[in-house]
Amino acid sequence: MAQKLSESLTDFPILNQEVNDERLVYLDNAATAQKPNQVVDALTHFYQHDNANVHRGVHTLAERATAAYEDARHKVQHFIHAEKPTEIIFTKGATDGLNLVASTYGEANVTAGDEIVISIMEHHSNLIPWQQLAIKKHATLKYIELTADGELDMADAATKITDKTKIVAVAHASNVMGTVTPVKQLAKLAHDHGAIFVGDGAQSVPHMPVDVTDLDVDFYAFSGHKMMGPTGIGVLYGKEDLLQAMPPYQYGGEMIGFVHRDNSTWAELPWKFEAGTQNIAGAIGLGAAVDYLTNIGMDRIQAHEQQLVDYLLPKMEAMPGVTVYGPQDPAKHTGVIAFNLDNLHPHDVATALDMEGVAVRAGHHCAQPLMDYLGLVATARASLYLYNTQADADKLLTALQETKEFFNHGTVKAE
Numbered sequence: 001m002a003q004k005l006s007e008s009l010t011d012f013p014i015l016n017q018e019v020n021d022e023r024l025v026y027l028d029n030a031a032t033a034q035k036p037n038q039v040v041d042a043l044t045h046f047y048q049h050d051n052a053n054v055h056r057g058v059h060t061l062a063e064r065a066t067a068a069y070e071d072a073r074h075k076v077q078h079f080i081h082a083e084k085p086t087e088i089i090f091t092k093g094a095t096d097g098l099n100l101v102a103s104t105y106g107e108a109n110v111t112a113g114d115e116i117v118i119s120i121m122e123h124h125s126n127l128i129p130w131q132q133l134a135i136k137k138h139a140t141l142k143y144i145e146l147t148a149d150g151e152l153d154m155a156d157a158a159t160k161i162t163d164k165t166k167i168v169a170v171a172h173a174s175n176v177m178g179t180v181t182p183v184k185q186l187a188k189l190a191h192d193h194g195a196i197f198v199g200d201g202a203q204s205v206p207h208m209p210v211d212v213t214d215l216d217v218d219f220y221a222f223s224g225h226k227m228m229g230p231t232g233i234g235v236l237y238g239k240e241d242l243l244q245a246m247p248p249y250q251y252g253g254e255m256i257g258f259v260h261r262d263n264s265t266w267a268e269l270p271w272k273f274e275a276g277t278q279n280i281a282g283a284i285g286l287g288a289a290v291d292y293l294t295n296i297g298m299d300r301i302q303a304h305e306q307q308l309v310d311y312l313l314p315k316m317e318a319m320p321g322v323t324v325y326g327p328q329d330p331a332k333h334t335g336v337i338a339f340n341l342d343n344l345h346p347h348d349v350a351t352a353l354d355m356e357g358v359a360v361r362a363g364h365h366c367a368q369p370l371m372d373y374l375g376l377v378a379t380a381r382a383s384l385y386l387y388n389t390q391a392d393a394d395k396l397l398t399a400l401q402e403t404k405e406f407f408n409h410g411t412v413k414a415e
């Protein structure tokens, strides 16, 4: 039976603490999410009962560890609706998965004169691998721009994606603008021009139902730690035929068929892309996180966050001296809310909010070309998850008001 969201709060003891003598309000979920007891328990259980290397031994612990590791792969497969478990590669995270695609598929398929299309709001993880590939291959990197409202400009996408395009790589949800991109449409546009589509799911998979088969993406990368799993584990989904045709990413143990003195053959999918001892406990912990999210229901998680955005965003937008980035319409805005306070550096804002127990991030959010595009150096960013409540939103609003008053030097907009 689906667990009630309010009951889930007790699953996160870390949230039940005071910071600077104030109740902790954790609003840095786009950076990393907190882990429920169920995930921590899965890690402890593995290390206390089943720890062994996978795929190698015939002894009982090795068999148990292998079964738990492969079971986690099946959980992830069903969670994102991939057709086969062979299409699920365990990686270190979204960054690792995107680098994998650029270094293998990209190396093998991009040549001089080709074009790679990304968007101007990409996280550096979905930017630098393509930028460096383009430099190396003498290909051109093109950027899809944004509408005035901060959404992906699909009219611009239609002009940037051409028959010269080999790869289109775009985030499904922005880690700054709070926007969701029309990935299904983008994948179709890419395919119509003979290109492949790579999705960065780091900010989408934790927060909304994702069906990679329906979206018809060719590759899709995401991180375990943003969806309540451990750090150091992530997933790359890839269509089987593409993964089959690609060279390995790294060489070593576990990824081989046979090794001869002068050449080698590769293991079957997905192990061809999992060289060396993997983050076994991490994968098992991610499986527990998938169970946790599934038990609550991704639809309900998305609806809960939307309710909070509907409540919080208009109030932030209405605050004099506060600028909120991305769509003004809450219905178009995810739980990632980037903002600035007039004449205050976002680091000062984040420090002042921390004094009130409110944890937000400040900086360029690994999206320097986007900051440049927006004419900004940095922003503060509050980002929500399923354990956040209306009381958390109110605490942020009060803390913002107090921050403004604390720094009040007559330069904020008149109230």
Ligand code: PMP
Pocket (backbone or CB within 6 Å): 030, 031, 092, 093, 094, 095, 096, 123, 125, 126, 171, 173, 174, 175, 200, 202, 203, 223, 366
């Ligand atoms: N893409 C996006 C949109 C992100 O928000 C992040 C993390 N901030 C990443 C990629 C990279 O994820 P990781 O650092 O876990 O590899």
